[in-house]
Amino acid sequence: MSGLTIDRITPGSIADELELQPGDRLVAVNGHQLRDVIDYNFYAADDELELQVEKADGELWELEVEREEGEPLGLSFQAPAPARCGNNCVFCFVHQLPRGLRGPLYVKDEDYRLSFLYGNYVTMANIGRAELERIKEQRLSPLYISVHATEPALREKLLGKSGILSILDVIRELAEARITMHTQVVLCPGWNDGDVFAKTVADLAALHPWVSSLAVVPVGLTEHRHNLPPLAPVTKEFAAAFVGEWFPQSQLLEERLGAPFLFLADEFYIKGEVPFPDVASYGDLPQLENGVGMIPLFLSEADQVLQEAEKLKSGRFTVVTGESPYRFLAEFLERLSGATGVAMHPVPVRNRLFGPTVTVTGLVCGADLVAALQGVDLGDAVLVPDVMLKEGEGVFLDDLSLHDVEQQLGAPVQVVESTPYGIYDALVERLG
Numbered sequence: 238m239s240g241l242t243i244d245r246i247t248p249g250s251i252a253d254e255l256e257l258q259p260g261d262r263l264v265a266v267n268g269h270q271l272r273d274v275i276d277y278n279f280y281a282a283d284d285e286l287e288l289q290v291e292k293a294d295g296e297l298w299e300l301e302v303e304r305e306e307g308e309p310l311g312l313s314f315q316a317p318a319p320a321r322c323g324n325n326c327v328f329c330f331v332h333q334l335p336r337g338l339r340g341p342l343y344v345k346d347e348d349y350r351l352s353f354l355y356g357n358y359v360t361m362a363n364i365g366r367a368e369l370e371r372i373k374e375q376r377l378s379p380l381y382i383s384v385h386a387t388e389p390a391l392r393e394k395l396l397g398k399s400g401i402l403s404i405l406d407v408i409r410e411l412a413e414a415r416i417t418m419h420t421q422v423v424l425c426p427g428w429n430d431g432d433v434f435a436k437t438v439a440d441l442a443a444l445h446p447w448v449s450s451l452a453v454v455p456v457g458l459t460e461h462r463h464n465l466p467p468l469a470p471v472t473k474e475f476a477a478a479f480v481g482e483w484f485p486q487s488q489l490l491e492e493r494l495g496a497p498f499l500f501l502a503d504e505f506y507i508k509g510e511v512p513f514p515d516v517a518s519y520g521d522l523p524q525l526e527n528g529v530g531m532i533p534l535f536l537s538e539a540d541q542v543l544q545e546a547e548k549l550k551s552g553r554f555t556v557v558t559g560e561s562p563y564r565f566l567a568e569f570l571e572r573l574s575g576a577t578g579v580a581m582h583p584v585p586v587r588n589r590l591f592g593p594t595v596t597v598t599g600l601v602c603g604a605d606l607v608a609a610l611q612g613v614d615l616g617d618a619v620l621v622p623d624v625m626l627k628e629g630e631g632v633f634l635d636d637l638s639l640h641d642v643e644q645q646l647g648a649p650v651q652v653v654e655s656t657p658y659g660i661y662d663a664l665v666e667r668l669g
Contacts, residue, residue, distance in 0.1 A: 239264060239265075239270040239271060239272065240262040240263055240264035240265070240270070240271055240291060241262065241263050241271050241273070241274060241277060241314045242260065242261075242262050242314065242315065243257060243258070243259050243260065243261045243262070243263060243312055243313070243314065244259060244313050244314050244315050245259060245312075245313035246258065246259060246311055246312065246313075247309070247311035247312075247313070249311075250309065250310065250311020250312075251302060251304060251308065251309075251310050251311055252310050252311040252312050253311055255300055255302075257290060257312070258292075258293070260293045261290055261291065261292050261293060262290065262291040263277065263288060263289075263290055263312065263314075264289040264290065264291050264297075265288070265289040266280040266281045266286060266287070266288060266289075267280055267283065267286060267287050268287070273317040273350060274314050274316070274317060274354075275317075275350055275353065275354070275375060275377065276375075277312075277314065279375045281310065284303065284304055284305070284306055284308075285301075285302070285303050286301070286302040286304075286310075287299065287300070287301055287302075288300040288301075288302060316351075316354070316355075317348070317350055317351070319344075319346035319347075319348040319351055320346065320347060320348040320350075320363070321344070321345060321346065321347065322345035322346060322347035322363065323347065323362070323363045323398060324345075324347065324360060324362055324363070324396045324397055324398050325396070325397025325398060326360075326395060326396050326397055327394070327395055327397060327425070327428070327465070327466045327468065328395070328423055328425055328456045328457070328458075328468060329345070330457055330459075331343060331344075331345050332462075332465060333457075333458065333459040333461050333462050333465070333591075334459070334461060334591075335459075335461045335590060335591070337635070338634060338635060338636075339632075339634075339636050342634070347359050347360060347362070347363050349361065349364060349368060349372060349377065349380065350377075352380045352381045352382070353372075353377040353378070353379075353380060356381050356526060357381060358381045358382065358383045358421055358527075359380070359381065359382060359383060360382070360383045360385075360396055360404075361382055361402070361404060361407050362396050362398055362401040362402070362404075364402075369407065369410065369411075372411065372414075372416065373410075373411070373414040373416065376416070377416070378415075378416040378417045379416070379417040379418060379419055379449065380411070380416060380417070380418050380419075381418070381419045381420075381421070382404075382408065382418050382419070382420050382421075383420070383421050383422075383423070384404055384408075384420045384421065384422055384437060384441065384451075385421075385422050385423055385429055385437075386422070386429040386433055386434075386437055387404060387405050387436060387437045387440040387441070388433055388436065388437075389403055389404075391428070391429060391433060392404060395425070395428065395429060405440055408420075408441070408444060408447075408448060409444065411447070412444045412447035412448065415447065416447065417446075417447055417449050418447060418448050418449065419449055419450045419451075419452070419523055419524065420441055420448055420450065420451045420452070421451070421452045421453070421454060421524070421527060422434065422437060422451065422452070422453050422454070423454055423455075423456055424453050424454065424455055424456060424471070424479075425456045425468055425469075426456075426468075426469045426470075426471060426475055427469055428468075430479075434453075438451065438486070438490075438499060442490055442493075442494065442498060442499075445494045445496075445498055446494075446496070449498075449523060450497070450498060450499075450500060450523045450524055451498060451499050451500065452500045452501075452502060452524040452527045452529045453483070453499070453500070453501050453502060453505070454502040454504065454527060454528060454529075455471035455476070455502060455504050455505060455508070456468055456470070456471065457594075457595065458470050458592075458594050458595075459591040459592050459594065459595055460591065460592030460593075460594070461591070461592070470594060471504070471505070471508055472508070473508055473509055473510065474509075475509075476504070476505045476506075476507075476508035476509030476511070477508075477509030477510065477511055478509075479501070479505055479509070480501060480505050480506060480509050480511045481511070483499070483501060484501060484514065486499065487499040487500070487501070488518075491518075496520060497518060497519060497520035500519065500523075500524050500529045500530070501529070502527065502528050502529050503528055503529065503530070503531050503532045503533075503561075504528065504561065504597075506532070507532070507561050507562075513532055513533045513536070514533065515533065516530065516533035516534050516536070516537040518533075519533060519534075522534065528597070531562075532562060532565055535562070535565060535566075535569075535656065535657060536565065536569075538656055538657045538658060539569040539572070539657040541657070541658075542573070542657040542658055542661050543569075543572055543573065543576055545661075546573060546576035546577050546661060547576075547577070548576075548577060548578050549577045549578060549579050549664055549665065549668040549669065550579075550668040550669060551578060551579065551580075551668075552579045552580070552616070552617045552664070552667065552668050553579070553580040553581075553582070553614075553616030553617055554579065554580070554581055554582070554616050554617055554618055554619075554620055554663075554664070555582045555583075555584055555610065555613060555614075555615045555616055555618075555619045555620065556570060556581060556582065556583050556584070556619075556620045556660065557583075557584050557585075557586055557601070557606055557609065557610070557619065557620070557621055557622070557625075558583060558584070558585055558586065558598050558622065559585065559586060559588070559596050559597045559598035559599070559600070559601055560585045560586070560587065560588070560596040561596040561597050561598070562598060563583065563585040566583050567583045569657060569660075570582075570583050570660075573657075573660070573661065573664075577661075577664060579664055579668065580616065582613075582614075582616065584609055584610060584613060585609070586601045586605050586606050586609040587605065587609060588600060588601060588602075588605055589604075589605050589608065590602045590604070590605055590634065590635065598622055598624055598625060598655065599624040599625065600634065601625050601633075601634075602633050602634040602635040602637070603632075603633035603634075603635050603636075603637025603638075603641060603642050604633075604635050604637060606621070606625070606633070606642060607637075607642060607645045607646060610646055615646060615648040616648075617649070617667065618648065618649040618650065618651050618667065619642075619646065619648055619649070619650045619651070620651055620653045620660060620663055621639075621642075621650055621651065621652050621653065622652075622653060622654075622655035622659075623652050623653065623654055623655055623659075624655050626639070626652060631652070639652065651663055651667075
């Protein structure tokens with residue numbers, strides 16, 4: 238069914254004056270049937286609009302709108318339901334999940350619309366000519382594309398899908414249409430490293446600036462890989478050697494292209510126990526949400542917070558984290574304690590849900606957090622980084638709520654922004 242169900246009306250807006258209501262359906266704008274919110278944003282950009290609305294009782298309204306340039310209509314819609322993924326990637330994290338998690342975690346999405354709207358990575362292996370033409374016509378830029386390898390046969394093997402469009406052909410076509418793309422490679426030792434990786438980097442760099450960045454992230458493996466292709470983990474030795482080879486290459490690429498292009502995920506530096514480059518080498522941090530530059534940004538902000546921090550009332554707080562960033566957090570909290578007079582106790586949470594090879598903070602579940610804090614003097618409160626919880630719902634991966642965790646710990650739990658400022662602001666809020 239075409240059209241978008243109105244989710245919310247801004248009070249005092251044009252839509253409010255037109256007496257539109259939540260539950261009404263906006264069917265068409267200027268004669269164009271609406272498939273999703275992207276269509277709405279594209280076709281409703283004019284100042285003179287003809288709207289076709291189906292009211293909740295089935296009555297059809299034809300409305301004409303004249304508005305000032307840039308004046309919003311005041312309509313909000315639900316996000317589009319994501320298209321399902323048709324790939325069978327050898328490294329797919331969903332295939333490595335344990336049983337008993339909430340249902341949506343087992344759903345694989347692959348939707349170029351969500352790539353444009355929210356920065357989700359997509360392989361572009363499930364689109365056809367119509368979708369490519371729409372991307373170009375409606376200027377859906379930037380897009381976030383999982384490349385993994387530009388060699389066609391290997392890419393099909395990695396994605397577990399045959400007969401797909403050549404990713405280089407797709408990216409070249411989008412580049413010609415001036416669509417900006419951020420790309421990534423999930424690096425699987427023995428599969429897409431070595432000469433294959435060098436070719437992927439060269440192929441994508443040749444399409445700069447439309448291919449604006451390339452992030453390399455190590456394959457994530459849980460202990461629940463049953464009946465799946467064997468994959469080797471990224472070891473300390475592999476990570477150190479990879480950084481040693483490719484960080485200098487990234488600097489050479491930056492000199493040649495005139496901007497930072499190739500970024501190595503923080504996990505390579507942590508696993509390889511290699512010092513991080515300065516945060517300035519990450520440019521405007523285009524791959525931050527992909528785990529690239531988070532620690533350098535944290536260290537930079539930590540220095541700023543420590544320059545601003547003031548003495549506070551006495552107190553004692555426990556701060557939880559994943560195992561990967563523990564030493565960086567612990568160093569900051571020790572210095573913050575000295576600056577504020579507040580005792581800060583960091584606790585790394587071992588991941589029992591996914592296994593010990595999964596060490597990032599965002600994949601810590603509530604039960605593992607509770608287990609890590611048994612017998613610990615929690616002080617005034619436990620500070621939990623926001624990345625451990627589902628945004629807007631306040632629940633952990635295993636569906637434990639903050640209230641559940643508080644009940645089991647017998648201590649207050651406060652969610653904080655997972656930055657130095659987030660931690661310091663929480664102290665100021667509680668202690669003044």
